[in-house]
Amino acid sequence: MRYGFEGSWNRLKPALPGRSLTYILFLILHSSLFTLHSLAQPGTWHLHPSYRSAQTVAAVQNRIYCASENGFFSYDPTANEATRLSRDDGFSETGVSQLAYLADQKRLLIGYRSGTLDLLTVSDAGEPVDVKTITLIRDATQITGSKRIHLLTRTGTDAYLACDFGIVVLDVTKTEIRDTYRNIGPNGTSVAVYATAFANDSIYAATSRGLLAARFAPSVNLAFFGSWKTVPLPPGAPVRSVVGVGNQVYVAVPGQGVAQRQGGRWVVIQSIPAITGLLPTATEWVATAPDQLLRPSGGLLQNALVGEPKEIVEAAGSFWVADSLSGLLRITGTTVQAVSPDGPASDVFQQLASVGPMAQMLALPGGFTDELKPLRRRRGFDRFQQGRWQNVLTTSLPTDFSTAVYNPTDQRTYLGSFGGGLWSYSGENPPEVVNRALANISSLTVDPNGELWLATPSLNVGQTTVSVRRKTGQFDPFTPSRGDVQQLLIADNGFVWMRLSPANGGGMQVFDPATNRTRLLYDQLGEGGLPDRNVRAMVRDRDGLIWVGTDNGVAVFDNPMAVFTGTVTAYRPIFDRNRLLSGESVTALAVDGGNRKWIGTVNGLYLFNEDGTVLIDHFTSQNSPLPSSQIRALAIEPTNGEVFIATTSGLVSYGGTASEPVPVFAGITIFPNPVRPDFGGLVSVRGLVENTVVKIMDAGGQLVYETRSQGGMATWNLRDYRGRAAETGIYFVFAVTADGKEGLAGKLAVVR
Template sequence: MRWNVRWQKRARRAVSCRPFSWFFLIILHSPFFVPDSSAQPGIWRTHPSFLSAQTVAAVQDKIYCASENGFFYYDAGASEATRLSRDDGFSELGVSYLAYLTDQKRLLIAYRSGTIDLLSVTATGEPAGTSTITLIRDAAQISGSKRINHLGRVGNDAYLSCDFGIVVLDVARVEIRDTYRNIGPEGASAVVYATAFANDSIYAATSRGLLAARFDPAVNLAFFGNWKTVALPAGSSVRSVVGVSSRLFVAVPGEGVAERRGGRWTVVKAVPAITGLVQTATEWVATAPGLLQRESGGLVNNALVGAPRALVEAAGSFWVADSLSGLLRISGTAAEAVSPDGPASDAFQQLVAAGQPAQVLALPGGFSEDLKPLRRRRGFDQFRENRWQNFLTNSLPTDFVTAVFNPTDGRTYLGSFGGGLWQHQYQNPPEAVNRVLATISSLTVDPNGEVWLATPTLNVGQTSIHVRRKSGSFESFAPNRGDIQQLLLDDNGFLWTRLSASNGGGMQVFDPATNRSRLLYDQTGEGDLPDRNVRSLVKDRDGLIWIGTDNGIAVFDNPSAVFTGAVNAYRPVFERRRLLSGESVRALAVDGGNRKWIGTANGLYLFNEDGTALVEHFTSQNSPLPSNQINALAIEPAGGEVFVATPNGLVSYGGTSSEPTPVFSGISVFPNPVRPDFAGLVSIRGLVENTVVKVMDAGGQLVYETRSQGGTATWDLRDYRGRTAETGIYFVFAVTPDGREGVAGKLAVVR
């Protein structure tokens, strides 16, 4: 019968608790709490990169800056950065432009979606309340992108440069006054990157070239015929146009800054590597790699300046939003990076989590929401002790694609697509292990601490699976098919491999002990996969192999029999249909309670052990997920925190299940004490599997009872009647399923 192995194991876990003396427990076991730095259960954390800075604004004593998916302000006096998110009242992620309206004492925050937040600030520049304008975002007559790229202001009118045209916002009345669309030649649509005002005209840098119109109330700027094309120097960029004291300037690639005089362009400052122009209150500044050139003289020549996008002058310094280095503070010729810590990228193709000590490794890359490959960058990122560390040295490959943690030697092994095998331990610089096996697609580690790796090939008979023995020597194998994209080791020592979709897809199981290979496809008796395009593999806590395909989930419930006779995958049923049928399953992870986390193009799912009951379904609409497209998942085992990679950023969720401990060695109760403003779940961690947890009040009355999910139990601070826990001291008792061992602790609740 299917699932018989799993049901037997579940039955062993569910042994009823034997009678136990709670008073005796208190005497023999004093409370022992271990530190807990993971996210609180049910609480989301965002992990944006702050290095891709796009825009900056000076607000009183604070410098506000936004990267592609991050937002923060920097207090120059205190030298402290404060992160901002939707939890602080802001509408969404993806800030595209910032502008401080000095007379209004409000910060205009424009988003890629077209949404506008107007942030009121205190006398020292801290956030003090937000109002939102959604007319652009919700305009049904505007199709395509509604991104806001720039703001130019004349009086109370703010001219917003958008991907569809120009919107005029009355900042005093907070209302949209006008919209200019299709202003290109012959009424063509045009992306507007920026506007500038010089002499009696408004200029627009657009995807159709540099456009100009007479700036006069009598001129209808909504009519394309009133916009004329301005001839540009050969090869010049029109993404940036600047008007300073009624003078007009553009950047000319390969030459420098050009000014329009008498209908002609004249280069007024040579900057051969120029990438753009930005504007301060009094002058223009030309940008180039490693260089900022002021109109009034040299500003800085510093390698930390990578790709400047915007700058402001405040608090005696220049503040530069640099898309490679984050927010830079420039004083004289010295440059200093002041962004909050975070990963160096927003998109990752693989996440690897490990406990003892808790850490997560993130490899850049992945897929966009339309499944196009995202740009990779050099190195990788590590999250440890609640801080991110970036390993970005030039000696590292630009294409790490796979990693695995080896608990035997405490090292993380990384494979690159061209740079070979590397190893890394904590904060030490990564070291090359083997550069001969250059192209590695997947890594796994066996219980003996030996590292297995795949080097994909289409050549029949060529070795494509290798093992690095503990001695440091390598042994190679040649299974039937070598186009291996992922390796997974089962409890029998068999290697389950995901094969390239471009070469027919499917799966292959290889036994290195006997050199047997078994190919699995979508035919009955030969795997019966829901789809040949296999996207992800994972082994659960019962040893079952879960498969994510372009047509949902499949499970091999008897891996030991894969080489004997007919083999058919089982497809769990949820709500009378095959589990996630029709959905592309791109990521799978198993938590400490053997529950299944499943990442698709329609959000993140959490199912019970066998996939028959839905526990959670998170989307970008009901959670902080920045996208419904899930690229990778990893669960930090000690705390159960679930890390989720999307094309628009990395987030993590405080899970309610962690890896169980073999024996009790101390439990953590968090938060403790519970303060009046806390509205989440209390977590009890450090438990053995299926622990019985009881919460009692100071009078000895039972308040709550549950069993752990893996090594974690949670309490919603309500008693068995649904009443909120009152102020007081509560006792937490945890007992193994057989009743032979237990620990106790105290929890303070303040209301």
């Protein structure tokens, strides 16, 4: 047996008495050999929100706080540093919709889309100290529907919260809800309130039923709809914003400019024909137009970074803009700087792809609906590598990438787009066009010979819908019997499996390019036996079996080579005495290095064992950091086993406990190493061959733990067979092949 680590057990054991344990731990703690921060920690979650969709901003002492649709962060202007904030820092939820600083109390009020309120006490420098949470709005059973908090307007000791169900009055000194105004629309109808403003002796509310106003006085019952009157607006004026500044009220009038309420009528006081909105600051209004911000004194800024401003504050000699396209902007004079943390450009992705040997994950914005139309259009795609996100742009024209695959033969990533053809990407230079003529590409895959297969869906009979790009660069066309191909998969024997559009009858077809045979598979016994014709996902596992996700659970084709002979009926794994996920719509499938099945549905994410009979984990938005239980796409980075999950409300990743096995031992990685006192997760051993036996021994030579690898990874929960926590010391890790002929050894330091 050989060991690929510095020193075997026999060489290390005698050295222990001659050196103090403290000295040995010191050496390991300061050795870069044992620190690999880029690895995903098994069993832990990582949020990947877009910080560009900024919605709200607040100046808090010496810091700026900003929230996007799913992200939250603070920015230190002096240090030019952004700090990400999340539930791990004590905040209640994700989905911040409103920030407002209560300067006299040094507290930041944080409103969420759910109706939850956090009151964050800050230090003199604006750093978080502690959080108090108010859930009265969120938990109010008498309020149905959305409880989103849109905007906060403060007067005296009261904060008026504009919500999707009405107005909530919060006493900020007593930290209690003093009143709620619901059903204040005409004749007592329910209205959503987007903003409130105070001017003269009145309170104004921009609502889903127009602009409402009431006299603001102690004698007026604002909870009574009769106290509120509809204020006529200029033709085409928006009702989602109303601004009160200097005891005057203003609105934006499309095509005209800023209008002020004077003597019971609206007067345009500043002409801005291209006006798109109106924002309040502490001292003035700011109008928005394409690439522009304007204020009463004239122009403030004209810059292409200004996309869709949502809020603006002035602090530290700069204007700070929450822009839903560009993130947090710092405007100093005529200089504009985007200062949001790095992250994907969007929270909505239709496909994920793990590409290349350098642990790259691509998040693709484009996709095909059942009608074979794109869901959205954007420039480029997002790449995650070594813990950082980068938005990779193509040209000035939108390119809606919908699929990607890595070809190890030429070491390039190929991307298919809707309307932009086929592209290739090396990871260094911008993507390059390979073939513009292939307009709409729904799927790409690479066969064992290193040749690229493409699906170009069409409902026209006889049109080429599948092509292969040979190594020479030549494209060879094929015309299967059905052309509405949404996904391609190459079986071990070279047959091409295709997922078909549910909008055109659904089902699947298998194509043999050697003979041009095609077989359609549906839900009839003997003709596929699918649980449902609507097929949403398809994947080949490590044993060559084809797993299929439908609107009625999962099916498996366990003999793909015999698909053209006789009857074909997929089998359905049995779990908990039922067909696997029967009745659930399965939207995404992925196979990890241990051949375990990750299954995304509209009701959460499941992890099953290799044959689908044992449930290992079930994650939902209620029991995990998933921003939504509706899963859109899955992809697993093979080297470290990190599982990326695209939901309808954002992107997250999970440190998996399985990775792709290596073909032969070359060296093992133990992470984290050393284990520090505050660590409570799983230690992972990586770089293993299939079915490796891993033994962990203490310094006295006693066996502490033994397990087998899941693919190329094994994990230890830092407890022995009796459940006792590992004590401070040096532990030795032995990894041995299943036949016992090869092995590696490593050291692990545990500090408690």
